Amino acid sequence: MRTSLIALVLLALAALYPLAFPHLLSIAIFFLILAGWATAWDILGGWTGQTSLGHAAFVGLGSYTLAILANRYGLAPWWGALSGMALAALLAWIWGKLTFKLRGPYFTLSTIAIAEILRLVAIEEKWLTQGAEGVFIFSLEQPFGFDLFDRQVEYYAALLYLVLVLLLVGWLVQGKFGYQMRAVREDEEAAQAAGINPERVKLIAFMLSGALTALGAAIYAVFLSYLEPHDIFFLPLSVQIALTAIIGGRGTLFGPLTGALLLVGAGEVFRNTFAEANLLIYGILIVLVVLFLPRGLIGAWRYRAIRRRYARSAQR
Amino acid sequence: MKRILLLAIAVFCTLAFAQDTIKIGVITSFTGRFAEFGAQHKAGFQVALEEINAAGGINGKPVELVIEDDTSNQQAALAAAEKLLNEGVPIVMGAYSSSITNPLSQYFTRQEAPFLVFTSSADSITNPGSDWVFRINQPASAYAEVLFDVFDDLGNKSPLQTIAVVHGNGTFENAVADAAQQLATERGYDIVEMQSYDKGLTDFRPILNRFKAKSPDIIFMVSYSADAVAIMRQVKETGLSAKVFVGAAAGFALPEFLEGAQDAADYVITATAWTKDVNYAGAETLYQELKAARGKEPSYHAAQAYAGLLTVADALNRASSLSPEDVRQALAATNLSTTYGPIRFEDFAGFRNQNPVKMVAEQVQNGKFTTIFTQDGEVSDILFPAPSWD
Amino acid sequence: MEVFVAFLQNLSGGILIGGVYALVGAGLTLVFGVMRVINFAHGEFLAIGMYLAFIMHSSLGLDPFLAMLLALPFGFLFALGLERLILSHLIDAPEDSTLLATLGLALILSNTLLLLFGAEPKTLYVPYATATLRLGALTLSLPLLLAGGIAILIIIGLSLFLNFTEQGRAIRATSQNRLGAELVGINTRAIHGLVFGIGTVAAMASGFILMPMLFAIPDIGPGFTLKAFVVTVLGGMGNIAGAIGGGLLLGIVEVLGASYLSSGYRDAYGLLAFLLVLLLRPEGLFGRTVQRV
Numbered sequence: 001m002r003t004s005l006i007a008l009v010l011l012a013l014a015a016l017y018p019l020a021f022p023h024l025l026s027i028a029i030f031f032l033i034l035a036g037w038a039t040a041w042d043i044l045g046g047w048t049g050q051t052s053l054g055h056a057a058f059v060g061l062g063s064y065t066l067a068i069l070a071n072r073y074g075l076a077p078w079w080g081a082l083s084g085m086a087l088a089a090l091l092a093w094i095w096g097k098l099t100f101k102l103r104g105p106y107f108t109l110s111t112i113a114i115a116e117i118l119r120l121v122a123i124e125e126k127w128l129t130q131g132a133e134g135v136f137i138f139s140l141e142q143p144f145g146f147d148l149f150d151r152q153v154e155y156y157a158a159l160l161y162l163v164l165v166l167l168l169v170g171w172l173v174q175g176k177f178g179y180q181m182r183a184v185r186e187d188e189e190a191a192q193a194a195g196i197n198p199e200r201v202k203l204i205a206f207m208l209s210g211a212l213t214a215l216g217a218a219i220y221a222v223f224l225s226y227l228e229p230h231d232i233f234f235l236p237l238s239v240q241i242a243l244t245a246i247i248g249g250r251g252t253l254f255g256p257l258t259g260a261l262l263l264v265g266a267g268e269v270f271r272n273t274f275a276e277a278n279l280l281i282y283g284i285l286i287v288l289v290v291l292f293l294p295r296g297l298i299g300a301w302r303y304r305a306i307r308r309r310y311a312r313s314a315q316r
Numbered sequence: 317m318k319r320i321l322l323l324a325i326a327v328f329c330t331l332a333f334a335q336d337t338i339k340i341g342v343i344t345s346f347t348g349r350f351a352e353f354g355a356q357h358k359a360g361f362q363v364a365l366e367e368i369n370a371a372g373g374i375n376g377k378p379v380e381l382v383i384e385d386d387t388s389n390q391q392a393a394l395a396a397a398e399k400l401l402n403e404g405v406p407i408v409m410g411a412y413s414s415s416i417t418n419p420l421s422q423y424f425t426r427q428e429a430p431f432l433v434f435t436s437s438a439d440s441i442t443n444p445g446s447d448w449v450f451r452i453n454q455p456a457s458a459y460a461e462v463l464f465d466v467f468d469d470l471g472n473k474s475p476l477q478t479i480a481v482v483h484g485n486g487t488f489e490n491a492v493a494d495a496a497q498q499l500a501t502e503r504g505y506d507i508v509e510m511q512s513y514d515k516g517l518t519d520f521r522p523i524l525n526r527f528k529a530k531s532p533d534i535i536f537m538v539s540y541s542a543d544a545v546a547i548m549r550q551v552k553e554t555g556l557s558a559k560v561f562v563g564a565a566a567g568f569a570l571p572e573f574l575e576g577a578q579d580a581a582d583y584v585i586t587a588t589a590w591t592k593d594v595n596y597a598g599a600e601t602l603y604q605e606l607k608a609a610r611g612k613e614p615s616y617h618a619a620q621a622y623a624g625l626l627t628v629a630d631a632l633n634r635a636s637s638l639s640p641e642d643v644r645q646a647l648a649a650t651n652l653s654t655t656y657g658p659i660r661f662e663d664f665a666g667f668r669n670q671n672p673v674k675m676v677a678e679q680v681q682n683g684k685f686t687t688i689f690t691q692d693g694e695v696s697d698i699l700f701p702a703p704s705w706d
Numbered sequence: 707m708e709v710f711v712a713f714l715q716n717l718s719g720g721i722l723i724g725g726v727y728a729l730v731g732a733g734l735t736l737v738f739g740v741m742r743v744i745n746f747a748h749g750e751f752l753a754i755g756m757y758l759a760f761i762m763h764s765s766l767g768l769d770p771f772l773a774m775l776l777a778l779p780f781g782f783l784f785a786l787g788l789e790r791l792i793l794s795h796l797i798d799a800p801e802d803s804t805l806l807a808t809l810g811l812a813l814i815l816s817n818t819l820l821l822l823f824g825a826e827p828k829t830l831y832v833p834y835a836t837a838t839l840r841l842g843a844l845t846l847s848l849p850l851l852l853a854g855g856i857a858i859l860i861i862i863g864l865s866l867f868l869n870f871t872e873q874g875r876a877i878r879a880t881s882q883n884r885l886g887a888e889l890v891g892i893n894t895r896a897i898h899g900l901v902f903g904i905g906t907v908a909a910m911a912s913g914f915i916l917m918p919m920l921f922a923i924p925d926i927g928p929g930f931t932l933k934a935f936v937v938t939v940l941g942g943m944g945n946i947a948g949a950i951g952g953g954l955l956l957g958i959v960e961v962l963g964a965s966y967l968s969s970g971y972r973d974a975y976g977l978l979a980f981l982l983v984l985l986l987r988p989e990g991l992f993g994r995t996v997q998r999v
Contacts, residue, residue, distance in 0.1 A: 023402035026395040051802055102984060104801045105744045109935055110984055113977045116932070120514065123485050124970045132490040133440060134418060149426045151398070224390060225422035228415050228487060230515075231390060235928065239809065246806060268395075280821075283813025290807045291795055349825045349925075485970055512970040516929040518920045521719045521847075522965035529712060542827030542921035549919075552836045553847045576829035576921070580836055 003254075014159055018152050025151040029223055031264040032158035033216045036165045038245040038256030040212035045242060046250030047173060048205040049185030050100075051108045053238045054115030055213055058088045060122060060233040062214025063221035067135045068128070076141040077148060081218035088214035092206040100202050103188075112235065119233035134228035137221060148222050157219050162257070165212050170253050172208075181205055185251075213241075240282065247285050249296030258298050337380040338373065338638075340628055341400035343410030343420065344621075348388025353412040353435070353617050358383075359609035360621025363602070368629045379629060386411055390419055397423050406638040407432060407631075407647075409624050412617070414438035414487050421449045430644045434624030435617050439491050445668035448640075450647050450661050452627055452671045453620050456488055457495030459538075459564045459587045462675040464499045466585060466689050467534065467560070470700050476534055476559060480509040480527040482520065482547065483538035492538045492564050508532055513543075520547050524554045534560045541567035545576030552580040552705055559701035560585065571613055574683060582683065583702035587675045590616040590656055593687035594676055595695075598655040623656035711843045716965045717958065718844055724957025725854025725950075726916060730930055731937025732861050732949040733908030739944020740881040740901045742801065743793060746808040748934050749927030750815035751906045755781070755913020756922040757823060763830045763917075770832070771856070774914035778907050785906035789899045797898070812927060820924040827921040835918055853915045858950065860911060864904070865946050877901060881944055909934075932973075936980040942990020951992045955979070 018025060037055070044050050065087055066080035075083075099110045122129045129135065146153045172178055183191035184198045191198055221227060240263075248259020266281050293300045342361070346354040361381060369378050382405055386393035393416045400408050407430045411417045417436035424431035425446040433441055433451040437459075442451045467476055479500060483493040493510065500507050508530045511523045524547075527535065535558045537547055544567035551561070561584045567573060568586035592603035602622065606614035627650060632638070635646035648669065652659040657673040664672065677689035681699055688696045734748045755774075758781075762773035792811065796803045837848035868874035879887040880897045888894050912930075920926075933956065941952025956976050963975035983991060 023398055024395075026391065026398045030391045030395075051805070098981075098985060102988070105805050106984060106988065108802075108805060109744070109939075110981060112932065112935075113981050113984075117974050117977050120971055120974045123514075124512075124968065132485055132487045133438075133494075134415075134487060136418070136422065136440065224394075224419045225426075226415075226418040228418075230486065231415050239813075243806075243809075279813055280817040283810045283815075283817065286810035287792060287807055287814070290799075290803050290810065291792065294799065294803065348820075351824060352826050513964075514970065514973055516926065518916070519719070519723055519961070522716055522961050523969050525712060525715055525719075526965060529708070542829065542923065545829050545921065546919070549836050550847070553838050553845070555838075555845060572827070572829065576831055578831055578835075 011163065015156075018155050022152070025155050026223075027264065027268055029151065029154050029158045029219075031260055032155070032162045033220050033223070034241070034244060034264060035257045035260035036158070036162045036216040037213050037241045038248065038260050039162070039165045039169055039253075040209050040216065041241050042209075042245045042250060042256050043169060043172070043181075043212070044202075044205045044209040045245055046252070046255070047169075047178065047181040047185065048202055050202060050206070051104075051242065052111040052206075052209075053108055053235075053242055054111030054113075055209075055241050056232070056234050056238040057091070057115040057118045058210045058213035059217040059220065059237060060118065060229070061088050061091060061210075062217030063224075063227055063232055064122070064129055064135065065214070066218040066221050067137050067227055070137060070140055071135065076143075077218065077222065078143065081215055084214040084218050085211040088210040089207040092210035093203060096199075096203045096206040100199055100206075112238075115233065115235065115238060119229060119235075122229035122233050129229060132229060134226055137225045137227075140222065149225065154219065154223050158216075158223075161216055161219055165216075166253065166257070168208075168212070173253070177201070177204070182251075236279075243282050243286050245296075247282075247289050247296055249298030249300070249302075252296070252298045252302060255296050255298035259296070262297070336377050338375075338377050338632060339380050339382050339403070339405045340625070340632075341403070341405035341408035341410075342381050342383045343386050343393055343396050343400070343408060343416075344383070345388045345412050345416075346383075346385040350388045350412045353615075354385070356610060356615050356617040357412070357435070357621040359606050359611075359614060360618035360623075361625055362609045363605045363618075364622045364625035364629075368625070374629055374632045381625075386416055388413065388416075390416055393420055394423060401427060401429055406430070406635075406640070406643050407628055409434060409628060411436060414441065417441055421446070424448055429640050430647055432624055432628055432647070434620045434627075437491070438487050439495070439667075442668055442670040443666045445670070447669070448644060450669040452624055452656070452659050452673075454589055454673060454675050455667070455670065456491035457498075458675045459492050460495035460499055462587045462677050462689065463536070463562050463564055463585065464496075464503055464505075466562075466677050466698070467505070468503065469689070469694060470560065470698065474559065474701060476505070478506050478508045478530070478532040479534040479536050480511075480530060480532040480558075481507060481536040481538070482509075482511050482513070482523050482527070484540060484543060485512045485514055486540075489538040489540075489565065496536055496538075496564070505534075518546055520550045521554055524550055524556050528554060528556050532558055534558060534562065536562050536564060537568070538564045539567050540565065541570050541572050544568045544573050548573075548577040548580040548584065555705045557702070557704035561702055562586065566615075569678060569685070570615065574680065574685075579683075581680045583680065583699055585677055585679045585688070585698070587677050588616055589675060590619045591676055591678060591685070591687050593695075594655075594657070595690055595692060596653070596655050596657055602655045619656050623654045623659065626654050627652060627659050715844055716961050718841075718846060719850075720958035720961030721954055722846070722850045722854040722957070723961065724954035725857045726850075726912060726953070727933055727937050727956050728950045728953025729857035729860055729908060729915070730912045731934045731941065731953055732864060732946055733905035733912075734931075734934040735938040735941060735943055735949050736864070736908070736946060737902055737905035738938060739946075740877055741793070741804075741898050743804040743808065743902075744935075745902075745905065746805060746931060747812040747815055747927075748808075748905070748909050749929065749931030750812045750819075751781070751785070751909035752913040752916070752930050753816065753819060753922065753924065753927045755910035756917045756920070756926070757819060757828070757913075758910070759914045759917040760828045760830055760922055763832075770830070770914045770917050771852070774911055777914070778910060781910040782903040782907050785903045786899050788906075789902040793902065794895060794898065812931070816924050816927050823922070823924065825924060827923045829921040830917060832918045847919075849918045853919065856915055857912070860908065861946060861950055864908070868946060873900070929973075933976070936976050938990075939980050939983050939988075940991055942992050945990060945992060948990055948992035952990070955991070 062084035065084035069075040069080040180196050180201045184201045188198045244259040245256040249255025344354045344357045384396035409432045414436040425448045437456045439455045483489040563586040569588040606618045631646040635642045661669040674691040678685045679688045688698045759770040762768045839846045876892045880894050937952040941948030959975050964972040
């Protein structure tokens, strides 16, 4: 109950942010999108326990689909975004079908390989993506008269996206499917013995994760207005998304969001003093988290809070 | 204590605002992958700023640069752009990498704020471009153009027909390779091989062996500096001989190329945006000043930053006011002579607000760069054809 | 005939490059085989090797192959320190942890290199940089030949060490069954340190060997880490001798693909082979079909 109240207050603050800081929207938009991506990643990575380091492929798919459909066929961006999501789900399904028999780190390695191959495809197949020349998004249909290139509109779109992802994940993990995901994460064989189909669970998780990532990517595409394969299908971006979720706390609702806040915030703080520190921070933090806070920040906090509650109730 | 601090800050702020300077926004990379180029830019700005303020600034007011570091990163650049517009600068200049400049140009176009590009070379920045984006430096296709001018010139001495192209798969390299393809068709050359490679590649031998089988007249390479060294070494090693070797990118024009490739670099012709041997007044002086400001060998990026700032100052001087539209109009009417070259903004061949200045071609002769070809034609003897490796 | 000679030329190029890939992969496969650690920072150690080669060449004028012999002991100690500091705490943690820890290490190392040296590529010039050896109608690059040759020698040395020395036997015991090894009195913690040291040193050696032909930039690491993974999977995780086969295969696949298909997709050929082996024969092409429990 208390978390919901805090969440509502934060949401209200977030909704008012553009009015208070109308000229600090770019960084906020990126934070919202990254938080959404990290939470989406977490569906597969935290709740189902399969670490993917290839999610940039979904970013690429989502953003390029919107751009290409808008440019070549004049398709409205919401259809473009939905198409991107559908394609992402399809990719996730094929990809998962092929690789989910691989356990743990082997799966992770395969995600890197597949994302890299897709990057090369995006560069080489110029007839589709215009290759390294890149794709501009010049004009888009305006829903209800909103100019999608206005930073304020993009901010609210991104905020809506994050809220949507959080609501979806929150609802998902409370239900039967959430239980199945956790079972698969903890012990696949035992889950199977309990009558759960691990492959099916992993596939659905992967499809959801990919589709939601693609949705955020559609917003990102409009934000940048220019896409280039090297920067979008970018391995370091995959790593950034995964580490954001892990540092914040895998398998928690607000963990990835916290991770994004911490890392984007730290990046901004250091930008004017010690910019190379940006990625260095990711590295140091992940090593510290792995060694001392394996559940991530929010995970560790929750763990202690729960233990305290049990201790208190046991003392009565 | 806190109150005194706040008061002091308030006074300081009012003082700062009261100071009458003309602010110009700059976005470039001081940290991250592109840090070296940001440093070159800084040297160029320094030299130009001294010149401008010594001459009285803009309409009597001194010029102040508001510099933002994009940390070689797109999102940071966009955040920086937002910040600069919020501070009310009448114009912004930037950046180094085309992957950063492209989103920036989109943003400034939408915000209807003038944006001057002085280094990024992707054709797409001004083709199609917009009313608000102006570029003083040559686009990527200009690299190919000057080299084909050289081919035409050399072709008078000994016929040149076939070309083999190897290029990195980045934006810039692709743009130059595409331009080469187009020019080859237009001017009657045959491209017998067009091979690309992914960054990080070190082994060009398969590609070079492929070229060897076709015995082309011209080997056309588009690579960044580290690859350039590796390619030339392997060209020598595989014994790939040809009449002309051209390196159509910055990598081949840097001192590191000579150090790394040593004697394999001889005879290579390369295109560059500016050298101290160009025919514009004051080139040698500018070179010395840039070298002093940079503390080491300056690259053409420094000269571009220098020219860019001069252009902006000139436009602001002529503008009837500092409103975006007035600044834009003043920019569009630019007709300036600088040591970098003439600065005008024209629309041609799909380009918009692009300065039609040409590139310069150099050749490595006896381990040193010699300017051989400018828009005036051949200015020095070209060593041709390149001897076979055996 | 021309076509055949060209094919042999390409093949030989692939074999030589494959030798180097084998060395890059051998270190990783050893570390994985014994410690079950997927070392994401493997390529960064290679990068460190390259930068060390550069520094020692530009300040002391040392030939990289010579410099390598001097620098490796320090590399070993450095790796030992890292293992003690970070990895030893994660022995019993879930498999993901070591992957993430080494990932973080990779970020730290590559960004430190960026801070120290900047992003501009560093090359060094040795007098034999473009020398070649003529073998009939084939032209072989001397530096590449040296690199491949030394790489194979190092791997053979490593193999001999593992199979014919007491320490080597202790290592193999630890890789087969850590608990069992402990029970017979092997200090597995020390073994882990030793193995990580050897693996890292192999990566650094590759860096020294490659420097004459390449250039050093701070983010050259991940590309080589990926290559090392491919070699490891192709050869079989933990299989040093298999790394030779895996490396050669990767080199040949890459070069032939680049020569006869499209060179833009060069890396994709290796990655596809990697995926196929991972999916169809995960114990590697040269491994025995034994299920690890």
